[in-house]
Amino acid sequence: MSEMQSTRRGRPGYDQQGILAVAIAAFNEYGYDATSIGMLAERLGLSKSAIYHHFGSKDEMLALALDSALSGLEAVVEDPLPATADGEGETSAVDRLEDVLRGAVHVLVEQLPAVTLLLRVRGNTEVERSALLRRRAFDRRITALVSEAQDEGTLRGDIDASVVARLAFGMINSIVEWYRPGGREGADRLADDVVAIALDGLRKRGGANAEAPVS
Template sequence: MSDAVELGQRPGRGRPPRYSRDELIAKVVTVFNERGYEATSMEDLARATGLNKSSFYHHFTGKEELLGLGVGRALDALTAVLAEPESLSDRPAQRLEHVLRRTAEVLLSELPYVTLLLRVRGNTTVERDALHRRRDLDTRVAAMVRAAADAGEIRADIDPRLATRLLFGMVNSITEWYRPDPSRPSPAPDIASAVVTLTLHGLSTQPAP
């Protein structure tokens, strides 16, 4: 697909809008998040974009492919965090801190796509594949938590998998309450720093007061 595309003209209307591929996927993801993936029909997507429904099928096999493109963007961004140099070197606790901070930053910058990912339930092949990739990410981060505990840099009396669930439960909850306000400076850096401060304080090897 070219950078700017016309996906057809709806009957009785003028010239159809032109979207880049990314712009079109962003609009589709917005509809999925607003209506729910299962409740969204191709007619809903055509209505929301002003495009001809049949034209969607010329470029996409259906809404499951569109779902895959949306959640794939979130998963690719989250997976890339674990490949960053700061995630692979230095002390285990510092690697863990970097992953937590960057995961929060990715969530905030890719909010609609991560929101969609977190609502996947595994009812289709695309959803099951997405859940498999999420579990793989959890496993890799749990190994980082275990390494930091083994090094004596964080407390070792909490199961690493449980700690990982709790850590990312906090991060993922941001999707439930954070709403960007274009008229104000982004609080994303403050939110990411708060996540790191709260989680690592809770995992401190120092006894609680």
């Protein structure tokens, strides 16, 4: 058999990322527990052994999908903003918080299926419990950043920092329920909207010396 004939055998091939994308879509549609390797094989037009060539188990697929979403979110918090325009000192905590909110929106839009799967994790397996621990660590870092912005006086301090963090990311997380790629708003515009709603009501506006509204 010639090399050309050999490459034409079987259904069109999938690489690991292609198989993982189909698996994530199935996990979101049917639930992780209800999705079997056999179901994925049928959907892909591949044999089970072809899937196992790329993944040792269904749990490994879930772990890779959740790690992709979590790593994207963690990178948003870990990547520092550059120094202030005058080159002196670090940027303010509220500016870093805004950058994190914008970055999180971009991660959600760019990895919508994987983030959707992450938000549906309930801790039923060791893989899910590990993902939940990382999510909680991420949440604590956001709360600490909110608290830092309150301490520096750039955010109002009469709302508990953990409540601010939960409400802000509750809004961001809700995007997975209605956002459709290719719609009227891209990631940049959506990030602008989130920042406006999440932060405009929290920023301090000059305190007691602020100009009173005209009656």
